[in-house]
Amino acid sequence: MGNCESSTHDKQIHPAKDIALPVPPHNNNPYENGNGDSLQSPPPHISDSIKGGPTFSLEPSAFSISGGTNPSGLNNDWLNVKDALNRNRQIEEQIMKDHRKLEKVIKLLLLGPAESGKSTILKQIKIIHLHGFSMADLGEKKPLIFRNIYESIIQLIKGAHSLGFELPANLQTDIDTFCLFFNDYQFGDQMEFPKTMYPVVKRIWANERIKEVYAQRSDVYVMDCAKYFLENLDRICSESYIPTTSDVLYSRQQTVGVSEIRYNYKDLEFRIFDVGGQKNQRRKWIHLFDNVTSIVSF
Numbered sequence: 001m002g003n004c005e006s007s008t009h010d011k012q013i014h015p016a017k018d019i020a021l022p023v024p025p026h027n028n029n030p031y032e033n034g035n036g037d038s039l040q041s042p043p044p045h046i047s048d049s050i051k052g053g054p055t056f057s058l059e060p061s062a063f064s065i066s067g068g069t070n071p072s073g074l075n076n077d078w079l080n081v082k083d084a085l086n087r088n089r090q091i092e093e094q095i096m097k098d099h100r101k102l103e104k105v106i107k108l109l110l111l112g113p114a115e116s117g118k119s120t121i122l123k124q125i126k127i128i129h130l131h132g133f134s135m136a137d138l139g140e141k142k143p144l145i146f147r148n149i150y151e152s153i154i155q156l157i158k159g160a161h162s163l164g165f166e167l168p169a170n171l172q173t174d175i176d177t178f179c180l181f182f183n184d185y186q187f188g189d190q191m192e193f194p195k196t197m198y199p200v201v202k203r204i205w206a207n208e209r210i211k212e213v214y215a216q217r218s219d220v221y222v223m224d225c226a227k228y229f230l231e232n233l234d235r236i237c238s239e240s241y242i243p244t245t246s247d248v249l250y251s252r253q254q255t256v257g258v259s260e261i262r263y264n265y266k267d268l269e270f271r272i273f274d275v276g277g278q279k280n281q282r283r284k285w286i287h288l289f290d291n292v293t294s295i296v297s298f
């Protein structure tokens with residue numbers, strides 16, 4: 001059969017294929033035959049077996065690498081090569097390991113202008129995935145919530161002026177009183193709403209002209225949380241007040257720099273980055289783009 005003949009042809013061209021080379025026992029050192037013999041020159045039976053074939057040289061020179069031998073008889077250069085190969089294999093394994101780990105990390109950036117809700121999303125994630133806010137966390141938000149109320153009132157007063165609204169004389173008295181208070185106010189650990197300011201703030205917010213200012217927020221700046229906190233003034237000004245989760249969600253504090261939260265969901269690790277959206281904060285965004293999986297833009 002033609003197929004059988006072709007094997008004869010193979011034999012003629014590659015006689016070396018037919019040489020039955022002894023299979024050495026498993027041995028990591030190719031310069032040693034497993035019996036402790038150095039293979040710096042080939043075993044005699046290999047060269048003896050090659051008769052009449054094409055050039056098939058296993059000359060000792062083919063095995064010789066300069067560099068001398070160490071006391072165990074092994075070539076030093078070969079040991080260096082072996083070491084380098086081992087190190088290379090370890091590095092490659094580590095790279096693969098890191099790569100597989102990285103595939104399970106979701107790096108998410110929240111990007112957008114100031115007050116677009118980036119930090120609010122972060123707070124919501126904390127509630128859903130990280131056990132929310134403890135009583136201590138909630139209590140700590142009191143000074144911030146008070147400040148949000150003061151700032152809302154100031155913005156409403158400024159808004160009334162810039163819209164050219166005429167305000168009744170009795171309201172003007174309250175406005176003057178509040179402005180005096182606000183001029184001296186310093187943000188700190190204020191844990192109680194000042195009793196004298198409670199009725200003043202309440203009357204200012206109850207005024208119809210001030211409500212009109214709030215309605216015209218497209219023309220004047222008033223923070224989003226103003227209405228929520230001013231409508232909850234009685235509760236917030238009570239002595240036993242402890243902020244609720246909803247209060248914390250509405251509280252507004254400009255982010256400076258970058259904040260990050262991490263959590264695990266199924267077998268994925270989420271890393272969420274919240275940045276400051278003010279113009280002077282945006283140059284910090286560039287440092288976060290390495291290995292980003294997704295961007296949520298507001």
Ligand SMILES: Nc1nc2c(ncn2[C@@H]2O[C@H](COP(=O)(O)OP(=O)(O)OP(=O)(O)O)[C@@H](O)[C@H]2O)c(=O)[nH]1
Pocket residue numbers: 112113114115116117118119120121223224225249250251252253254255256275276277278
């Ligand atoms: N209307 C409304 N406003 C909300 C709600 N939740 C939060 N807010 C307000 O939305 C605003 C979102 O502000 P942040 O989350 O601090 O905005 P930000 O994008 O982190 O802003 P910067 O840190 O300055 O970049 C706050 O004023 C909140 O009071 C909501 O459910 N409804």
Ligand SMILES: [Mg+2]
Pocket residue numbers: 118119120253254255274275276277
């Ligand atoms: Mg923020």
